[in-house]
Amino acid sequence: MSDFPSNYPTSGKEFLDICKEFLDEIERREAGNLEAAGRMIAEKVLADEIVYVVGCGGHSWVPPMDMFCRAGGLVPISALMDVSTSTLTGGFKSVLTERVPGYMTALFDYHRIADGDLVMIFNNVGVNALTIDAGLECRKRGAKSIGVAGSPWQEQLSEDSPVRHPSRKNLKDIVDLFIDDYNPVGDCVMNLPGMDSSIAPISTITDGYIVRRIEIEAIKAILAAGEKAPVWVSANNPDGDARNEEYLKKYFYRVKLF
Numbered sequence: 001m002s003d004f005p006s007n008y009p010t011s012g013k014e015f016l017d018i019c020k021e022f023l024d025e026i027e028r029r030e031a032g033n034l035e036a037a038g039r040m041i042a043e044k045v046l047a048d049e050i051v052y053v054v055g056c057g058g059h060s061w062v063p064p065m066d067m068f069c070r071a072g073g074l075v076p077i078s079a080l081m082d083v084s085t086s087t088l089t090g091g092f093k094s095v096l097t098e099r100v101p102g103y104m105t106a107l108f109d110y111h112r113i114a115d116g117d118l119v120m121i122f123n124n125v126g127v128n129a130l131t132i133d134a135g136l137e138c139r140k141r142g143a144k145s146i147g148v149a150g151s152p153w154q155e156q157l158s159e160d161s162p163v164r165h166p167s168r169k170n171l172k173d174i175v176d177l178f179i180d181d182y183n184p185v186g187d188c189v190m191n192l193p194g195m196d197s198s199i200a201p202i203s204t205i206t207d208g209y210i211v212r213r214i215e216i217e218a219i220k221a222i223l224a225a226g227e228k229a230p231v232w233v234s235a236n237n238p239d240g241d242a243r244n245e246e247y248l249k250k251y252f253y254r255v256k257l258f
Contacts, residue, residue, distance in 0.1 A: 004021070004025055005022070005025075005182045005183070008184045008189045009184065009186070009189050009191050009198035011190070011191040013190070015189075015200055018200070018202070019205050022205065022206050023205070025182060026180075026181065029180065029182075033180075034213045034217055037120075037146050037177055037214045038214050038217020038218040039218070040118060040144065040146060041074070042217075042219075042221035042222045044118050045218065048076075049076070049117075049118075050076045050117075050255060051074070051076060051078070051120065052078050052079075052111065052113060052117060052118065052120070053078070053079050053080070054079070054080040054081075054119060054122065054134055055081065055085075056098060056128060057085050057097065057123065057128060057130050058086070058091075058094045059087065059124070059201075060122045060124060061081060062208075063122045063148065063207045063210070063211050064079045064080070067215070068081070069232065070232060071233060071235070072231060072234075073215055073231065074218060074219070074229070074230060074232075075230040075247045075251060076254075077255070078111065078254075078255045080107050082107055084097055085098060085103070098128045098129065099130075099162070103129065103130060103133070104129070104130045104134045105133055105137055108137045108141070111256060114142070114143065115142035115143065117143040117144070118143065120145075121135060121145060121146065121147045122148045124181065124207070125149060125150065125153040125157075125163065126150060126151075126153055126170055127153065127161070127163055127164045127165060127169075127170060128165060129165045131147075131149070131171050132165035132167060132170075135147060135174040135175050136169075138175070144176050145174075146176065146177045147172060147175035147177070147179065148178075148179045148210055149180070150180065150182055150183035150184070150203065151180045151182065153183070179210055181207055181210060182206065183201075186198055187201040187203050188200055188202070230247055232244055
């Protein structure tokens with residue numbers, strides 16, 4: 001629909017129907033970008049390289065964590081999950097940390113992001129200091145970048161918003177490939193009678209879908225190249241530990257958090 005997602009938050013719809021609408025719209029509008037992201041990741045895996053994923057504050061940690069060391073997910077994924085930028089050490093501490101210019105530069109130094117690397121950047125807003133520094137550092141270092149965020153935030157937040165990076169840039173304008181999750185300003189999609197604020201954040205659902213779609217496309221591309229896709233098996237499977245051991249031997253000293 002033409003007014004999507006400006007018609008959110010809304011009342012009179014069930015959350016399941018809202019989720020279906022968002023996922024249908026993402027599939028309709030972003031399918032080409034999802035496939036392109038999968039091919040970019042596949043190229044790195046086929047070249048025996050590591051793919052870096054980073055969540056830039058708060059619950060933007062969730063998609064990288066879901067790509068990292070995940071049953072059914074790709075093995076050579078290195079997550080830049082600095083605990084100080086998450087809600088694990090304080091919800092509003094994370095809010096403050098994600099607005100600190102230069103912090104992400106230090107994380108890129110620590111993980112040695114360099115020319116030719118591939119970095120996926122997740123942030124549902126797409127304008128804060130961690131996010132924009134991640135995109136700018138990729139450019140500076142010659143790394144390729146895939147950004148996942150909501151365009152409504154980037155287009156509607158004023159330039160003088162305290163949320164914004166000092167450069168006032170948007171993630172969608174500085175990455176090599178941008179995937180829109182279309183989450184509306186405020187992230188929440190439902191209004192209920194008696195509430196003076198909206199509820200039901202949608203970005204967890206949309207970004208979870210985006211992660212899986214990209215992984216699937218990457219694995220398809222690896223198989224199309226005639227190679228075996230390195231994918232974790234659940235450690236709870238009877239043969240899980242034995243099957244994963246071959247990947248641990250290969251990647252344990254190449255991925256910092258393994």
